[in-house]
Amino acid sequence: MQTNENDFEMKVNIKVVPPGPKGKKIVEEDTEYLATSSKSLPIVAKRGRGVYIQDVDENVYIDFAAGIGVNNMGHIHPYITEKVQEQLFKLWHFAGTDFYYQEQVDAAKAISSVTPGKFKKKVFFTNSGTESVEAAIKFAKVATRKQEFISFIGAFHGRSQGSLSMTASKGIQKKYLFPSMPGVEHVPFPNPYRNIFGIDGYEHPQELTNAALDFIEKYTLKMYMPPENVAAFVVEPIQGEGGYIVPPMDFHKKLRKLADDNNMLVVMDEVQAGFGRTGKFFASEHFGVEPQIITLAKAIANGLPMGAVVVDSKLDFPELGLHSNTYGGNLLASVASKATIEAMKKEGAVENAAKRGKHLRQRLEELKERYDVIGDVRGIGLMQAIDFVKDRRTKEPAVKLRNDVEYKGFQNGIILLGTGESAIRLIPPLIITDEQIDEGVECLEKAIKQSL
Structure with missing residues (x-):
């Protein structure tokens, strides 16, 4: 039960295929009134807590972008x-x-x-x-x-x-x-x-x-x-x-x-x-x-x-x-x-990043074993990336596939950002748990399956 207008249940929950009706309206207004920049996903954020974001249509996402590496201590950290x-x-x-x-x-x-x-x-x-x-x-x-x-x-x-x-x-x-x-x-x-x-x-x-x-x-x-x-x-x-x-x-x-x-x-x-x-x-x-x-x-x-x-x-x-x-x-x-x-x-956020980074890396390596379209997994700590390829031998970048996975991830409840020509970065807040990493990777894998 919500006790505060800013509270919401902190787990992935897609109630309406995003962007929902409220989100679409704001995206349209944004396009009309704001100069063109580098928008990537039509997620219209309303509130955040920890590693989660809720949009204006009440969808809840796990945030593996962290404001492009900004919210390292999560959203609305109590002490800060x-x-x-x-x-x-x-x-x-x-x-x-x-x-x-x-x-x-x-x-x-x-x-x-x-x-x-x-x-x-x-x-x-x-x-x-x-x-x-x-x-x-x-x-x-x-x-x-x-x-x-x-x-x-x-x-x-x-x-x-x-x-x-x-x-x-x-x-x-x-x-x-x-x-x-x-x-x-x-x-x-x-x-x-x-x-x-x-x-x-x-x-x-x-x-x-x-x-x-x-x-x-x-x-x-x-x-x-x-x-x-x-x-x-x-x-x-x-x-x-x-x-x-x-x-x-x-x-x-x-x-x-x-x-x-x-x-x-x-x-x-x-x-x-x-x-x-x-x-x-x-x-x-x-x-x-x-x-x-x-x-x-x-x-x-x-x-x-x-x-x-x-x-x-x-x-x-x-x-x-x-x-x-x-x-x-x-x-x-x-x-x-x-x-x-x-x-x-x-x-102990830095230490947590080192520990959780190992778990995240293990989960991404498992994805690489299951999907030939992942050519490389790389990074240190909670700064990880997976690189999509058309062929592992030639390493030819699979740009469209990367873009599709990023968008499908959004629709499945994980916020992702591309990097380089054909990679997706995974940079959740440093306060993330192993269970939350697993939740995010499950959303990512759904997106990969739907994009193939």
Whole structure:
């Protein structure tokens, strides 16, 4: 029995084939009044609790998208909600880049305490991932007095003009938008499943790493981007929009050495992989590296708009006014961020992600055994993906099948998102249980069967 208008039974329950009549009406109004963006599924959310979402037609879904990796502690987390409500009646905004307040300092302390690296750090707050990358570009340029950057094929770093220049995951993201920021080159990312080197990266990971780094040394840096011009590599520890590509475990450490040897920095984009998603607070920890610059957003405040750049204090801007914004470090977002970190520690969310990630991986591997259309299962922790293929031997992407599974999953009660050309990402909140994972995988399997 419902005791609150925001309560609902937390299990998958499809009462009417979605989108239902109320949902369709809102989708039509959205199409009329909102500019075209990147909508994927016609789910019209009404309320959420934990790992579940209820739509306007009273359907209940299990959320394996988590607001694109944002709601790591689930929807309407009680502790985070309590702390934000307390702040709500004190003060909302006071321009933390121009003035001072304790809440922003507390958030910066909390974030610095969990980011990798024993060196002293400083934090610059933003409102999103793309803004974090824009700020990181400035930090790198000012610190090195160099202007060029190297990013990776398959990368996603945002859609504003500077960060867009680093992005190379989908052509549509750059269509009609030339020119973006000059001085950026893309090099091959060591993708173990599909790569230009013809190497089976799962069987020969070191060989793949060496091939990727040799390409950078022998061609990129030697022939057309001299290190004297390059400020930094900009790289994701695990590629997100590029398909949830996990590089060989020695790659990032060797990339950092290459950067150090050439007086270059490494900007590690942890926007999607950070905040416990992979079973460690930051994905870069799996690879044994301590980035000089880390970009953050998404799960940093569990749903309130916020991003940040964490830098080695030696790279701080040398004078006032080189960079700023209006809303960065907003009071509500700062409180939410600190509360998110506290809740994650208190409830063992990172450890849970590691444990539940193993269970999720096992269930996905079982699906791969049963369905030849799944060519690859990959990921770390609760950052997993399945890649659909027409033929396992050729690895030809099955794009339409992936899209069908995503939509059928929605109709069967699981919220999924595509990634890369033919993969689906599975990124539920870190508070998920094994039983809820099983519930979600059952919905996913129904969708696969209906799509074949």
